[in-house]
Amino acid sequence: MKIKSLEIKGFAALAPMAGVADRAMREICMKHGAAFCVGELTSSRGITLGDKKSASLLYCGEKERPVASQIFGNDPEIMADAAKKTLEYRPDFIDINMGCPAPKVAGNGGGSALMKNPDLAESIVRAVVKAVNLPVTVKMRTGWDGEHINAPELAERCEAAGAAAITVHGRTRMQMYAPGIDYETIARVKRAVNIPVIANGDVKDGESARYMYSATGCDFLMIGRAAQGNPFVFEEINAALSGREYRRPTLEQRFEALFEQVSLMQKYKGEHIAMLESRKHTAWYLGGICGAAKLRRECGEITCFSDIRRICQKALEQNADM
Numbered sequence: 362m363k364i365k366s367l368e369i370k371g372f373a374a375l376a377p378m379a380g381v382a383d384r385a386m387r388e389i390c391m392k393h394g395a396a397f398c399v400g401e402l403t404s405s406r407g408i409t410l411g412d413k414k415s416a417s418l419l420y421c422g423e424k425e426r427p428v429a430s431q432i433f434g435n436d437p438e439i440m441a442d443a444a445k446k447t448l449e450y451r452p453d454f455i456d457i458n459m460g461c462p463a464p465k466v467a468g469n470g471g472g473s474a475l476m477k478n479p480d481l482a483e484s485i486v487r488a489v490v491k492a493v494n495l496p497v498t499v500k501m502r503t504g505w506d507g508e509h510i511n512a513p514e515l516a517e518r519c520e521a522a523g524a525a526a527i528t529v530h531g532r533t534r535m536q537m538y539a540p541g542i543d544y545e546t547i548a549r550v551k552r553a554v555n556i557p558v559i560a561n562g563d564v565k566d567g568e569s570a571r572y573m574y575s576a577t578g579c580d581f582l583m584i585g586r587a588a589q590g591n592p593f594v595f596e597e598i599n600a601a602l603s604g605r606e607y608r609r610p611t612l613e614q615r616f617e618a619l620f621e622q623v624s625l626m627q628k629y630k631g632e633h634i635a636m637l638e639s640r641k642h643t644a645w646y647l648g649g650i651c652g653a654a655k656l657r658r659e660c661g662e663i664t665c666f667s668d669i670r671r672i673c674q675k676a677l678e679q680n681a682d683m
Contacts, residue, residue, distance in 0.1 A: 362557050362581050364454055365496040365525045367427060369581070371396030372602045373570065373595055376561060376585035377431045377456070377500075379463075385625035386642075387425040389618060390588055394595035396581075397427040399456050399500075402466070405434030405443035419450040426453060429498065433458040435470035435481065437488035444489045444497075454496040454525070457489060459515075462502070462534045473534035476505050476515060483518040490523030500528040500561075503546040506535040512546055513553040520554045528559040528583055538586075544576040551578045559583050566594065567601025574602070590645025592618055612650065612680055616673040619646040623669060636664055643669050652679045 362369045375382055375390045377399035382390075387398040400418060407415035421428045430452040434440045444455050459482055461472030468474070475482040490497045499519045504510040516527045529550050531542035542562045551558040560579035564570050565587035573582060587594050593610050600607035610618075622642060626635035644660040647653045652675075659672050 364498060364557060367453055367496055369396050369427065371595075371599060373564070373582040373584050373598045374398060374559070375588055375595075376583045377402055377429075377458075378585055378589075379461075381589060381641075383626070383638075384420060384422055384425065384629050385622050386588075386592075387428070388422065388625060389622045390592045390595060391425050393592040393618070394599045395584075395588075395592075396595075397429070397453070398425050399429045399431050400452070402431050402433055402458055402461060402472075403443075403447075405432045405436070405440045408432065408443040408446050409439055416450075419447055419452075421450050421452050428452055429454045429456040431456040431458050431500070432489075433461060433466055433471040434485075435475065437481075437484045440485050441488040441492035444493045448493060448495070452495065454498060455489065455493060456498045456500055456528075457486060457524075459499055459501040460528075460530050460534075462537050467534060473502050473505065476501060476511060476534065477509070479511065479515050479518055482515060483522050486519050486522035486524050496525035497523060498526040498528065499524045500530070502530045502532055502534055503543050504533045506533050509533075510543075510546055513549040516550045516554050516558075520556050524556060526557040526559060526580075527554060528561055531560065531562040542573075544573070547577040547579060551580075557581060561585065564598070567597050567607065570598040570601055590619075590642065590648050591615075592622075612677060615646055616677070619643060619669070619673070620666075623666065627666075632665075636666075636668075639663055639669060643672060647672075647676060650676055650680045652676065 375395045375398040379402045403418045430447040459475040466472035503512045529547045547560050557580040559581040560573050560577050561583040597607050623639045640660045640663045644657040
């Protein structure tokens, strides 16, 4: 797949998940086969005001390339200015968020709320495209609610404004993250535009990846929650779509990836923040094993790296046959 002149190799990318897909997780997922990744959602207003947190969210490391910076907002001029400022961090492309359902984003007219205002959405894309010399992509949902499914029409307008690719999460804003995916609307988006369409939502393994491709005709996939505690999902999808055999990682290999990820979190964020945030990541890595519920409760008490190793050792002893 090409996003303008940017060559993307592979089949699936890591989705931008605020508070989850940080630099450490992005690097681990790229190591295990993600084709590209997108940085955490960043406020355009915060960027233009020089907010320190926004700056940290925009950092692009060499081990996570190709990588996009994702920005959100509801003002074309501020979005354009923010896009210019992101160039300092050398992203490979810029992604405009029109899909975030969070009240603090959509409630202020950004994210998925832009789907209710196609004129404004188009103006934002046009302003950002004009402001930077990088490819600009857009991530959206199928619509605001079931009565307003307008992703195909909005995708056409984004393409006309200069967008280089469209990612569609197959749910409306009101559906949040459940129930199932609207494959037909993603397929309609694919038929409506001539730029690449990236499908997002409920792809969790090789089988669901094959189905998403066949059901929608999409050009690429984006993986979100399925990568939490499982960076190996990209290896599985790559194998399935390349016709290669896939061997699932052992429990020891899963925990090695966790240790590496947490070590990177410590390096980039410091021990205190890393340990607090490692609680959820450790719990995710425990998914699907015997005794996971009790071990997850222990994750809430992690204060140091040795706590993580102790929990993982318990998991290995309780799942010796895995």
